[in-house]
Amino acid sequence: MIRIFKFGGASVKDAAAVRNMTTIVDRFKDDQLVIVVSAMGKTTNALERVNRLRFDSMSYAEPLAEIRNYHEQIIDDLFGADSAGRLVLQQHLEALDSVLAQPCSSHFDLEYDQIIVFGELISTAIIEAWFRHCSMDSEWFDARAIIRTDNRYRDARVDWDQSARQLGPLKEALDSGKRCILQGFIGRDETGNSTSLGREGSDFTAAIMAYLLDAADVTIWKDVPGMLNADPKWFKNTVKLDSISFKEAIELAYYGASVIHPKTIKPLQNKGIPLYIKSFLDPDSPGTIIQESTANDGQVPSYIFKGNQVLLSIATRDFSFVVEDNLKEIFEAIAEAGVRIHLMENSAISFSVVFDYDDYKLQLLTDKLKANYSVRYNEPLTLITIRHWDDATVTTLTAGREILLEQRSRHTLRMLTRN
Ligand code: ASP
Ligand code: MG
Numbered sequence: 001m002i003r004i005f006k007f008g009g010a011s012v013k014d015a016a017a018v019r020n021m022t023t024i025v026d027r028f029k030d031d032q033l034v035i036v037v038s039a040m041g042k043t044t045n046a047l048e049r050v051n052r053l054r055f056d057s058m059s060y061a062e063p064l065a066e067i068r069n070y071h072e073q074i075i076d077d078l079f080g081a082d083s084a085g086r087l088v089l090q091q092h093l094e095a096l097d098s099v100l101a102q103p104c105s106s107h108f109d110l111e112y113d114q115i116i117v118f119g120e121l122i123s124t125a126i127i128e129a130w131f132r133h134c135s136m137d138s139e140w141f142d143a144r145a146i147i148r149t150d151n152r153y154r155d156a157r158v159d160w161d162q163s164a165r166q167l168g169p170l171k172e173a174l175d176s177g178k179r180c181i182l183q184g185f186i187g188r189d190e191t192g193n194s195t196s197l198g199r200e201g202s203d204f205t206a207a208i209m210a211y212l213l214d215a216a217d218v219t220i221w222k223d224v225p226g227m228l229n230a231d232p233k234w235f236k237n238t239v240k241l242d243s244i245s246f247k248e249a250i251e252l253a254y255y256g257a258s259v260i261h262p263k264t265i266k267p268l269q270n271k272g273i274p275l276y277i278k279s280f281l282d283p284d285s286p287g288t289i290i291q292e293s294t295a296n297d298g299q300v301p302s303y304i305f306k307g308n309q310v311l312l313s314i315a316t317r318d319f320s321f322v323v324e325d326n327l328k329e330i331f332e333a334i335a336e337a338g339v340r341i342h343l344m345e346n347s348a349i350s351f352s353v354v355f356d357y358d359d360y361k362l363q364l365l366t367d368k369l370k371a372n373y374s375v376r377y378n379e380p381l382t383l384i385t386i387r388h389w390d391d392a393t394v395t396t397l398t399a400g401r402e403i404l405l406e407q408r409s410r411h412t413l414r415m416l417t418r419n
Pocket of ligand 2: 008009010038200
């Protein structure tokens with residue numbers, strides 16, 4: 001039975017976490033395991049800083065040293081005198097160095113992807129070396145040799161057919177009883193450049209692998225007991241959702257529930273592959289199952305808070321109405337700027353969109369629009385979504401908040417607030 005396990009950054013953030021994930025993996029000796037792993041801890045953020053500094057022609061020595069020291073500490077705690085961990089780290093850091101030594105192009109997202117992949121390459125290499133150290137039969141795979149994507153850097157789209165054709169060596173390893181370890185989040189385009197699937201994209205990789213291999217199920221191991229009806233950071237009394245449908249999970253992820261990457265569900269739904277979200281701290285508890293049946297959807301309201309939102313209001317310069325031709329132009333600019341719309345509203349003379357605040361994209365979009373439109377924006381704002389809302393929860397949530405925009409449908413209520 002082929003099963004896909006995904007371990008995120010928190011589940012491999014230090015030596016104790018790696019030991020714990022090893023114990024979990026070791027419990028599934030009878031299964032054919034594909035283990036998808038993220039970068040350790042906050043490594044991706046540190047690599048983002050490296051990329052930003054290099055792009056701005058500034059010294060990136062500090063975040064780079066931080067990355068090295070952080071992994072060395074984990075390796076020393078794990079391996080002691082065995083040099084296997086140090087060796088693989090050194091190998092990947094040298095490869096990173098040679099990427100960094102190349103001249104930097106003016107294509108920010110392209111440069112980003114060439115660098116960002118090292119978080120996952122390093123974490124998986126350390127873990128595979130650790131499995132071997134523990135005499136656990138395993139094999140390391142470069143996900144970039146399997147997952148073919150287009151060249152939309154930082155948000156690459158998967159070429160499913162080509163990826164399916166590149167599964168041979170992994171299937172062989174599975175058949176020979178090896179645990180296959182590969183990186184989440186990364187792929188490669190036709191020209192050989194590295195690509196990435198969007199922040200938090202490792203879940204999606206797990207789903208891609210499940211789809212391609214017709215896996216029996218996928219388990220995402222997390223530091224929460226399952227999918228909760230709200231983020232514990234914002235809410236005290238969260239409730240675990242025991243079982244929800246693919247359809248409901250897509251809605252929740254779409255609105256920003258941070259527990260799973262939004263693209264994860266669709267491939268699983270297409271093949272009816274169940275997804276478990278379980279706690280790596282309490283692997284015996286049932287967690288959440290996401291599957292076909294909608295029977296349990298909507299039993300409890302879910303609350304999704306998305307902070308750091310910007311509201312951009314676009315009006316014609318001559319106060320004429322915003323008509324279809326304008327919308328076409330505006331949507332084109334939005335797509336070109338790589339902006340993802342979370343909410344939109346149009347009135348006679350203006351069109352408003354809400355999206356994640358990102359200074360670079362905001363500037364790009366504003367520049368594209370300002371020749372023909374007057375553009376104003378508000379930030380930072382919070383977008384609150386309530387699935388399966390009722391009047392009582394709405395009253396509690398809106399108390400004392402300034403609401404800039406609101407949209408209601410039968411199952412979903414969305415509000416943009418200033419705090
Ligand atoms: N390491 C990547 C990130 O931090 C991908 C992931 O964790 O899923 O976004
Ligand atoms: Mg993560």
